[in-house]
Amino acid sequence: MMLWLVFTTGACNLRCSYCGGSFNPKVVPWRINYNPVKLKELIEKDNNATVIFYGGEPLLNPRFIMWMMDNVKASRWGIQTNGTLTELLPNEYWRRMSVVLLSIDGRREVTDAHRGFGAYDRVIKALMRLKSIGVNRLIARMAVTRLTDIYIDVTHLLNIGFNLVHWQLDVIWDGKWDVLTWAKSNYLPGVRKLVELFLSNLREGRVIGIVPILGVLTAYLHKPYRGPPCGAGYRSIAISTDGRILSCPIAVHENWAVxxxxxxxxxxxxIESQLPEMCKTCEYRQYCGGRCLYAIKEGEEYWGLDGVLTVDYVTKETIRTILEIGPEVKELVNKGVVKLSDLYYDPILDSTEVIP
Ligand code: SF4
Ligand code: SF4
Structure with missing residues (x-):
């Protein structure tokens, strides 16, 4: 049972500030340049495959998506898209998607500041359209920067109709910025408010779709993570357009990932052997799994040791805050207010990373 992140192209129609847009076609070609039958044969050896289309912007190559969905046997299909080109894929394919992840950072002004003017409105239009044609698992995928107010932006996305919200911090893979000051003054207090909101809903028997909370509680109530929850290289793989199979879809330049x-x-x-000493001996290892293989390998190069330790401080504070409600959550399960199975979240099925 694996997650297959399948690049359909290295091209993207946007140039978001934290990403920069299309890949160099010499590194990630803009078209598939391997025989897709070979990929079909590999995927079909997995009797419980989740296939998620990825890019670039995957909808720039709808023909390949349709070919895969018409010809390959998989248990689950999904896509991570910027939501601007949804009309390029016919409704019958959308209806077969078990999960759709739309990139949106929160309120209009926060989203448009990074993704370009009009990005927010286009994603909301896509959200409404996909809901109306019957897609019933829609996940907001946020990039969190200093413009984000995590409480306001996450609740905004839940209120406008996303089933689940997940976020990643804009750290390590982008220019260095003062994460610590922002985290202490804004982000971590906001995370605490989200955890309180989650708990107050749970007391009424409602599970709200905040992925980092569900993911950490799953490790607490069900089973620990062996490595980064995204599954990098041990439960998930990425297939580049040139046919290379990578442990992490971000690591398109790195030999260690091939x-x-x-x-x-x-x-x-x-994966256990890849974790640094700091993670092997960490009290939060079972909830965090080392967070991110890419950051483990490249973090110091990009952000230096102090940067890595700052991100780690934020990670630990986030996990600690979620674990504080653990005993009461267990009690609510024991009292039958909420079912244990409703608090099981497998990030591999959704291609989320759990730890922001
Ligand atoms: S909290 Fe930090 S040290 Fe602990 S497992 Fe996660 S990344 Fe490693
Ligand atoms: S969390 Fe890290 S290792 Fe996992 S897919 Fe993202 S960048 Fe790669």
Whole structure:
């Protein structure tokens, strides 16, 4: 049972500030340049495959998406898209998507500041359209920056109709900024308010779709993470348009990430052996799994040791805040207010990372 993140293109129609847009076509070609039958054969060896289309902007290559969905046997289909080109895929394919992740950062002004004027309105239009044609698992995928107010932006996205909200901090993969001051004054207090909101709903028997909270509670109530919850290289792989199979879809330039290719197959990694000492001995390891393989490998190069330790402080505070409600959550389960199974979240099925 694996997550297959399938690049359909290296091109993107937007240039968001934290990303920069299309890949160099020499690194991630803008068209598939391997035989897709080879990928079909690999995926079909997995009897419980989740296939998520990825890019670039995956909807720039709708023909490949349709070919895959028409010809490959998989348990679940999904897509991570910026939501601007949804009309390029016919409704019958959308209806077969088990999960759709739309990139949106929160309120209009926050989203448009990074993704470009009009981005917010286009995503909301896509959200409404996909709901109306019967897609019933829609996840908001936020990039969180200093403009974000995590409480206001997450609740905004839940209120406008997303089933789940997940976020990633704009750290390590972008220019360095003062995360610590912002986290202490705004972000961490906002996370605490979200956790309180989650708990007050749970007392009424409602589970609200805040992915980091559900993901950490799953490790607390069900089973620990062996490695980064995204599954990097041990439960999930990414297939680049050139046929390389990677442990992480962000690591398109890095040799350590190459696990094989579609023609010869691939080997998964022994994730425990990849964790640094700091994670192996960490009291939060079972909830965090080391957070992010890419940051483990490249974090110091980009943000230096102090930057890595700052992100880690934020991670630990976030996990601690969520775990504080753990005992009461257990009690609510024991009293039958909420079912234990409603508090099970597997990030592999949704292609989320759990730890922001
Ligand atoms: S909290 Fe930090 S040290 Fe602990 S497992 Fe996660 S990344 Fe590693
Ligand atoms: S969390 Fe890190 S290792 Fe996992 S997919 Fe994202 S960048 Fe890659």
């Amino acid at each position: 696990l094989g290719n579609v023609n010869v197959g691939f080997n998964l990694i022994d």
